[in-house]
Amino acid sequence: MKFSEQWLREWVSPQLDTQAIADQITMAGLEVDAVEAVAAAFSGVVVAEVLTKEKHPDADKLNVCTVSDGSGEPVQVVCGAANVDIGQKIPFAQVGGVLPGDFKIKKAKLRGVESRGMICSASELGLEEETSPGILVLADSAPVGVDFREYMHLNDMTIEVDLTPNRGDCLSVKGLAREVGVLNRLAVTPPVIESIPAVIDDTFAVSVEAPEQCPRYVGRLIKGINVQAETPLWMVERLRRSGIRSIDPVVDVTNYVMLELGQPMHAFDRDNLNGRIVVRMAKEGEQLTLLDGQEVALRPGTLMITDEAGPLAMAGVMGGENSGVNETTQTIFLESAFFTPLAIAGKARSYGLHTDASHRFERGVDPELAKAAIERATRLLLDICGGQPGPVTECVSEEHVPASRTILLREARLESALSKKLANEDVTDILTRLGLEVSQQAEGWSAVAPSWRFDVAIEEDLIEEIARIHGYNNLPVRRPAARLALRSADEATLTQAQLRRQMVARGFQEAITYSFVAPELQAAILPDAVSPVLANPISADLSVMRASLFPGLVRAMEHNLNRQQTRVRLFETGLVFNGELDQLSQIPMMGALVCGSRETEGWAGSKERIDFYDLKGDLESLLALGGNLDAWRFEPAEHPALHPGQSAEIQYNGEHAGWIGTLHPQVRAKLGLKVDAVLFEVRLDTLSQGQIPAFEALSRYPEVRRDLAFIVKQAVPVQALLDCAKEKAGDYLKDITLFDVYAGKGVADDHKSIALGLTWQHPSRTLNDEEINQLVDSIVTQVRVQLEAELRG
Numbered sequence: 001m002k003f004s005e006q007w008l009r010e011w012v013s014p015q016l017d018t019q020a021i022a023d024q025i026t027m028a029g030l031e032v033d034a035v036e037a038v039a040a041a042f043s044g045v046v047v048a049e050v051l052t053k054e055k056h057p058d059a060d061k062l063n064v065c066t067v068s069d070g071s072g073e074p075v076q077v078v079c080g081a082a083n084v085d086i087g088q089k090i091p092f093a094q095v096g097g098v099l100p101g102d103f104k105i106k107k108a109k110l111r112g113v114e115s116r117g118m119i120c121s122a123s124e125l126g127l128e129e130e131t132s133p134g135i136l137v138l139a140d141s142a143p144v145g146v147d148f149r150e151y152m153h154l155n156d157m158t159i160e161v162d163l164t165p166n167r168g169d170c171l172s173v174k175g176l177a178r179e180v181g182v183l184n185r186l187a188v189t190p191p192v193i194e195s196i197p198a199v200i201d202d203t204f205a206v207s208v209e210a211p212e213q214c215p216r217y218v219g220r221l222i223k224g225i226n227v228q229a230e231t232p233l234w235m236v237e238r239l240r241r242s243g244i245r246s247i248d249p250v251v252d253v254t255n256y257v258m259l260e261l262g263q264p265m266h267a268f269d270r271d272n273l274n275g276r277i278v279v280r281m282a283k284e285g286e287q288l289t290l291l292d293g294q295e296v297a298l299r300p301g302t303l304m305i306t307d308e309a310g311p312l313a314m315a316g317v318m319g320g321e322n323s324g325v326n327e328t329t330q331t332i333f334l335e336s337a338f339f340t341p342l343a344i345a346g347k348a349r350s351y352g353l354h355t356d357a358s359h360r361f362e363r364g365v366d367p368e369l370a371k372a373a374i375e376r377a378t379r380l381l382l383d384i385c386g387g388q389p390g391p392v393t394e395c396v397s398e399e400h401v402p403a404s405r406t407i408l409l410r411e412a413r414l415e416s417a418l419s420k421k422l423a424n425e426d427v428t429d430i431l432t433r434l435g436l437e438v439s440q441q442a443e444g445w446s447a448v449a450p451s452w453r454f455d456v457a458i459e460e461d462l463i464e465e466i467a468r469i470h471g472y473n474n475l476p477v478r479r480p481a482a483r484l485a486l487r488s489a490d491e492a493t494l495t496q497a498q499l500r501r502q503m504v505a506r507g508f509q510e511a512i513t514y515s516f517v518a519p520e521l522q523a524a525i526l527p528d529a530v531s532p533v534l535a536n537p538i539s540a541d542l543s544v545m546r547a548s549l550f551p552g553l554v555r556a557m558e559h560n561l562n563r564q565q566t567r568v569r570l571f572e573t574g575l576v577f578n579g580e581l582d583q584l585s586q587i588p589m590m591g592a593l594v595c596g597s598r599e600t601e602g603w604a605g606s607k608e609r610i611d612f613y614d615l616k617g618d619l620e621s622l623l624a625l626g627g628n629l630d631a632w633r634f635e636p637a638e639h640p641a642l643h644p645g646q647s648a649e650i651q652y653n654g655e656h657a658g659w660i661g662t663l664h665p666q667v668r669a670k671l672g673l674k675v676d677a678v679l680f681e682v683r684l685d686t687l688s689q690g691q692i693p694a695f696e697a698l699s700r701y702p703e704v705r706r707d708l709a710f711i712v713k714q715a716v717p718v719q720a721l722l723d724c725a726k727e728k729a730g731d732y733l734k735d736i737t738l739f740d741v742y743a744g745k746g747v748a749d750d751h752k753s754i755a756l757g758l759t760w761q762h763p764s765r766t767l768n769d770e771e772i773n774q775l776v777d778s779i780v781t782q783v784r785v786q787l788e789a790e791l792r793g
Contacts, residue, residue: 001171002160003259004038004241006153011177014184018157024183025161029468030170034160038241040126044097044105045148046070047138050088050119058111067092067119070145078115083134089142090135091125093118100126127240139233152233158241166455168341168363172262175452182433182469191260196378198391204333205276211397213303213343214279214315218370218394220378221270223331225250225387232384244356250325250332253380255356262452263336263365263373264357266305266313270331272323275308277333279315286311289321296351303343305335316344316361317353334381336374338367338401341454346536364454367401370394404448409462411444417463419478422470430469431462494625494688496573499590502625503571506618508592511570513552515577516542521551524670525641531577532584545577549591549681550641554663557593557677566675567596573684588684589658592618595677612646612662615678619650619660622682626690634660636717641667642679650682652689658682699763703734704772708779709755709792711747716787721754724786728778732767735759753792 005018016024022032048069056062056078063084066074069092077092084090094117097105108115118124121132125148142151149155161176169175174190181188202221208214229249235256236246242259246252254265282298288311289295296314298304303315313319316339325332341364348358371394378389409431415421427445431438435450449456456462467475500510518541522529529547537543546552549572557568571592578585594615599605616634623632637649639659647661660680663673710721718738725736740755747753760767760775783789 001163001176002158002241002243003173003176004156004158004238006156007173007238007241008159008177008180011173011190012181012184012186012188014180014186016184018159021180022159025159025176025179027468027472028179028183029164030167030176030179031162032159033162034158036158036160038156038158038237039149039152039154040100042093042097042099042125042149045091045093045099045120045125047142047144047146047148047151048075048090048092048119049144050084050086050090053084053086056111056113058113062110064113065119067117068144069094069117075116076114077117077119078110078113079119079135081119081121081135083137084119088135089138089140089144091120091138091148093120099124152237156241163363165363168360168365168454169262169452171360171363172258172260174261178435182430185433191376193372193376194379196375196382196389199388200390202390203393204270204273206393206395207276207278208395208397209278209280210303210343211400212340213281214337214339215397215400215402216338216367216370216394217277217279218336218374218392219277220334220374220392221331221390222334222378222381222387223270223390225330225332225381225385227325227327227329227385229385235380235384248325248327249384250329250381253377253384254334256380257373257377258356258360261369261373261376262360263369264316264360265373265377266319266335266357267325268312268319268323268333268335269325269329270333271329273307273312273333277312277335278306278308279337280304280306282311288312288314290314290318290353291321291324292318293321294353299350302347303339314347314351314353315339317348317351317358318355334374334377336370336377338365338370340400340402349537349539352540366452368451402451402454404451405457406446406448407457407459407462408441408443409445409447409459413459414444414463414466417460418467418470419476422466426470427466430466434465434469491692492690494690496684496688498625499622499684499687500571500573502622503592503618506569506621508569508571508618511553511556511572513549513556513572513574514542515546515575516544517546517551517555518542519544521555521671522547524667525550525554527640530579532581547578548576548641549574549589550593550679553591553593553679554671554673554677557595558671558673561595561673561675567600568677569594589681590622590684590687591679591681593677593679594618595675609676610678611676612660612678615680616660619680619682622687626687627693628689628691632657633719635719640664650680652683652686655686657686697763699761701762701764701766703759703761704767705757705759706772706776707739707755707757708776709740709753710783710787710789711751711753711792712783712787712789714743714750714752716789718754720787721756721783721789724782725756725758725779728775728782729758730760730775732760732762733758734761747792755792 018035022035026032046069048067050065050067051074052066054064056064061080063079065079066076068074093099093105095105095107105118119135122128122136123132163170170179177188200223204221206217206219208217227248227250231246231249231252235252239246239255244255250267254267258264282300282302282304284300286298287295288298304311305313305315312323339361341362344358344361348354428438431447437448439446447462516534522544526547531545531547534543553570553572556570560568573590575586576589594610598608598610598614623629631653633651634648635651638644639647641664642661643664650658650660658681663677737757739757741752743752780791
């Protein structure tokens with residue numbers, strides 16, 4: 001919600017500066033995102049009147065005007081705007097003035113004609129972002145010579161508040177004024193909303209067939225309106241300062257009332273309505289062209305405003321193009337309704353829409369506000385567009401209108417929760433100022449929530465309200481006291497904290513991504529994945545549950561690469577979701593992704609790119625934490641997201657536990673990525689399994705080492721060679737190390753040389769050469785038989 005400070009101060013004006021108001025609102029739980037000036041800095045601009053206008057003698061598109069700026073003699077100025085005319089009141093930048101962008105106004109000659117000043121457009125004054133087509137024309141009543149900033153009240157600030165979903169009551173100036181009034185113990189002065197008597201008897205029939213979703217519907221016909229009338233500048237400015245563009249007087253009034261009171265409204269062109277208004281659920285096969293030109297296929301379960309010819313508007317979201325107000329409209333049917341939050345929640349997003357109306361209805365609009373809003377809108381429309389109002393038509397289903405809630409607040413419970421005893425009269429005062437009807441009870445207070453506070457329903461809600469109005473900073477700081485038994489720690493189980501610390505120690509940063517991803521992204525990485533589709537997604541880009549950590553990590557990498565972070569090392573822990581909803585499995589996983597250079601940038605650092613074995617080494621350091629590294633294996637295998645020949649299945653005790661590999665080039669091409677990335681993903685339940693450390697006596701006898709180099713085919717994995725060697729190396733093998741892999745001169749084509757270092761040590765004696773030679777011969781024989789390998793000469 002974005003609002004003007006001056007507009008707020010018309011309702012309630014505490015003796016606080018702008019920043020103090022913003023701080024106070026934030027401390028009350030309504031976080032302020034931004035405080036900005038409503039207009040750019042400029043000076044030397046006054047209200048002036050155009051006295052004469054003549055064509056420039058040497059330029060067809062220029063006019064030579066004289067203006068009165070209140071300083072005495074008329075001033076000659078050359079103006080290129082097509083809409084300049086005699087008698088207009090305009091903003092005039094005098095010589096010496098400074099416009100936004102530090103543009104200084106000086107005397108000049110344009111095609112030989114002297115110009116002393118500048119008639120300004122809205123964009124030149126920083127009032128519009130887009131370039132204005134012509135000069136800004138002011139009201140005829142604008143006083144000549146008055147400083148333009150003062151006339152337009154531009155010494156104002158806009159305050160943008162980020163509201164939590166439960167505080168829909170603050171999505172209006174009225175709601176925010178209530179809060180500021182409560183916080184400062186000030187009375188709120190709202191505009192007087194009078195009941196507008198009917199001048200004509202014309203009505204338009206309304207039928208509500210979905211009373212549970214629409215308990216209240218209010219409408220009114222207004223005939224003879226002038227849509228060509230100009231929206232007053234003060235209203236245009238208030239809309240602009242709230243982030244809404246002026247369109248036409250009817251739409252502007254409905255938007256203004258929405259901002260002022262919090263009630264979304266809509267106006268239909270009466271001449272495009274057939275029969276009667278019907279509020280009902282959409283039928284299969286119905287379609288609607290919205291005001292933005294988008295044609296949508298309506299789904300059952302969508303609340304609609306229709307007439308006897310078909311859909312007119314998507315209730316609480318957006319009106320239809322065919323029934324909207326246009327430049328020829330003379331009679332409107334003004335709508336103001338209460339749609340229940342559950343009827344509107346998620347509907348706009350499901351059609352790829354988000355509007356100011358849906359934003360409010362989803363969070364809850366005051367069910368008692370509709371009639372007051374239509375009276376307020378009627379008054380504004382009559383003042384701006386003229387017209388003849390008919391009687392107000394109201395359809396109400398009292399049984400479906402939210403009932404008032406009576407809540408008991410216990411004095412002892414309040415004191416316990418706040419760790420502070422408040423005076424009874426202070427509690428009563430706070431609740432009363434919040435709009436609740438309060439009565440004292442034996443054990444505390446009984447309070448009836450007002451219609452606009454959907455979020456106040458239980459005792460804890462009242463405690464929260466009292467705490468925030470009293471001031472969280474005024475509550476004592478107490479540490480919780482409890483007698484707790486220490487939990488036993490399983491030494492054979494690794495915690496996620498230990499795994500995270502190891503990854504951080506290896507130079508990774510933890511990523512936390514959404515559990516839901518874009519369906520196109522998941523399909524590109526995991527084409528065969530099956531996971532639930534969200535019924536009410538945050539956005540279309542986050543509409544399916546992730547079947548792997550890979551999509552989120554790839555998107556995080558892309559985000560970093562787009563911001564010139566060329567070396568990315570990320571890891572994440574979280575659930576992945578496999579299967580349809582009725583057979584869903586939720587599996588905790590740990591994943592990681594690396595790309596870029598192997599080492600950080602530096603004069604002594606290598607510029608080599610990271611590869612498969614770098615990440616494999618990081619993963620093996622993680623696996624080694626459990627003390628049972630031999631239980632893990634990497635087996636060559638193919639995965640749709642990973643490069644063939646650069647991917648492996650991770651196995652734990654022979655069972656599938658995860659994947660590691662380089663991102664597939666085709667996947668990279670689909671996602672528009674220009675760098676290689678290496679990823680892994682492992683089940684957390686296997687990663688957390690370890691074994692209890694046990695002491696083993698150190699041998700006092702010397703180690704014996706033999707180095708063996710084997711010539712094997714390129715296709716033979718090193719793991720197979722290690723397995724053969726271990727199988728025949730005997731009980732006293734202490735260590736086996738791969739220290740060289742070579743292919744090239746001296747080695748046959750399609751072969752490679754693998755060198756292993758084997759170390760033996762006996763716990764109670766020295767091993768002799770004969771024993772070691774026998775073991776070496778056994779290893780060589782086993783390797784020759786199983787892998788067709790030979791010792792390198």
